[in-house]
Amino acid sequence: MKWIFILFSVFSVASGAETSDTIVNKTDKEMLCIATYPSIYGEKEVNGQKRRVELEAKKEVIKIIQPNQAFKKERNGFLKCYNELSKVESFEKNNIQRTNQHSLRSHVSSHSKYDITLYEGKNREFVDRNVGIAQRCSPYKEGQYCNYGFGLDIIYDQKDKVKTVLFYDNTVKRGKLPFKPESIMQLYSNSEPLGLWVTKNYKKLFSKKPSVHTQNLIMWENLSKHIKHVIMTPQKGYFELSHTVKNGHNLFRDGWKDSKKAQEYVQAIEIQYQ
Numbered sequence: 001m002k003w004i005f006i007l008f009s010v011f012s013v014a015s016g017a018e019t020s021d022t023i024v025n026k027t028d029k030e031m032l033c034i035a036t037y038p039s040i041y042g043e044k045e046v047n048g049q050k051r052r053v054e055l056e057a058k059k060e061v062i063k064i065i066q067p068n069q070a071f072k073k074e075r076n077g078f079l080k081c082y083n084e085l086s087k088v089e090s091f092e093k094n095n096i097q098r099t100n101q102h103s104l105r106s107h108v109s110s111h112s113k114y115d116i117t118l119y120e121g122k123n124r125e126f127v128d129r130n131v132g133i134a135q136r137c138s139p140y141k142e143g144q145y146c147n148y149g150f151g152l153d154i155i156y157d158q159k160d161k162v163k164t165v166l167f168y169d170n171t172v173k174r175g176k177l178p179f180k181p182e183s184i185m186q187l188y189s190n191s192e193p194l195g196l197w198v199t200k201n202y203k204k205l206f207s208k209k210p211s212v213h214t215q216n217l218i219m220w221e222n223l224s225k226h227i228k229h230v231i232m233t234p235q236k237g238y239f240e241l242s243h244t245v246k247n248g249h250n251l252f253r254d255g256w257k258d259s260k261k262a263q264e265y266v267q268a269i270e271i272q273y274q
Contacts, residue, residue, distance in 0.1 A: 022072040027085040035061040037077035111195040120226035124160040136241040136250040167269040177266040229272040237268035
């Protein structure tokens with residue numbers, strides 16, 4: 001009887017059985033999975049004295065699993081897998097939790113707003129309805145410069161059409177993405193790598209090399225009928241709006257468009273629309 005139980009357990013894992021440390025892709029699309037393992041500390045003798053030291057460093061593992069495939073954690077940690085159809089999480093000591101439909105729609109929307117094709121030919125009414133209401137706005141070049149938070153700003157023209165979208169801060173992993181063309185495929189939505197349904201569009205757009213690639217500028221031209229330029233810079237290529245309001249509009253902070261010495265990391269990405 002003992003051997004039958006062992007064989008059943010092995011068969012269950014091989015066939016993709018879901019446990020508290022394993023997530024199975026039960027959808028018909030690929031899932032992006034991120035496992036985060038905290039540091040492990042313990043005592044170790046150093047020069048004859050016991051000291052608390054880091055035995056295993058904090059680690060993050062990212063991989064894609066196909067339908068019916070499983071991702072099993074290596075050790076205690078946090079694991080989440082998601083696509084546009086489902087989001088599943090396994091906490092350090094909890095059972096599997098699947099996001100409900102309302103939360104899933106919010107999660108999908110939070111990623112989709114970093115899809116640069118979303119804004120092609122769109123106006124402010126569309127953005128308000130599909131992305132959210134701007135947190136702060138100020139007059140800019142006969143239009144409006146608006147901050148939407150989480151590293152997303154939008155510039156509208158005088159007819160409220162989207163002219164420029166800016167990604168920075170959280171979207172470029174707080175300036176930790178290398179200043180290289182391939183970093184455009186490694187953007188984040190808050191603290192999560194962009195969903196596969198978004199990067200699928202990016203792969204099509206950025207399949208060709210940049211038109212310009214220098215020490216302080218990477219630029220793609222005419223990626224689509226609506227996208228004129230995509231500009232990546234290691235400098236602070238976005239504005240800052242304060243919480244101070246004057247005449248119904250937020251004020252620009254001193255030091256916006258700061259032109260510091262070029263660094264090795266992406267500071268901002270600017271998308272200009274036709």
